[in-house]
């Protein structure tokens with residue numbers, strides 16, 4: 001593929017986002033939550049686990065313990081038992097407990113609203129912070145997960161697996177109003193059509209905009 005100018009990338013990206021919005025009009029975060037703290041907790045639990053499983057666990061967890069103050073009071077053993085089925089429960093329980101303590105002791109019980117502060121919370125990486133900032137705090141944020149990494153590479157907007165580089169590159173070519181929605185669109189597309197190692201290019205609504213369309217690479 002010849003080198004594509006920034007302007008051409010922006011135009012191609014806008015068409016891709018438009019097509020995906022039409023294809024997945026209900027695209028949104030599939031984790032259930034009622035507060036920033038709950039979304040942050042659910043996102044920590046979602047590592048190496050399906051959103052469906054996380055939602056089952058958090059339904060009971062958040063009904064009994066809705067606030068960071070509840071988690072500060074909760075023995076770590078109880079947290080482990082509650083989240084056991086999401087996998088990696090030892091580390092996840094430690095992260096959630098330490099994160100809740102930090103939110104209560106350093107931020108008065110409310111989550112901070114900047115990326116720099118969020119990533120200083122225990123167990124919170126850039127991806128997790130961007131999920132919360134974008135989906136509940138209304139701050140345009142680009143989440144880079146496996147689907148976003150894989151599909152943006154297939155679309156040849158970039159050639160890297162480095163999440164920070166991907167976020168930086170995408171921020172130059174995606175309309176800021178679409179930053180938060182972008183990951184949800186690609187997650188839906190990655191699950192339904194552009195499936196890892198077996199993409200259904202003949203059913204893809206952005207195939208005419210994709211240099212990796214099967215048969216063309």
Ligand code: SF4
Pocket residue numbers: 151154155193194195199200201204205206207208210211212213214
């Ligand atoms: S054309 Fe194929 S490789 Fe490209 S985005 Fe669509 S499904 Fe994925």
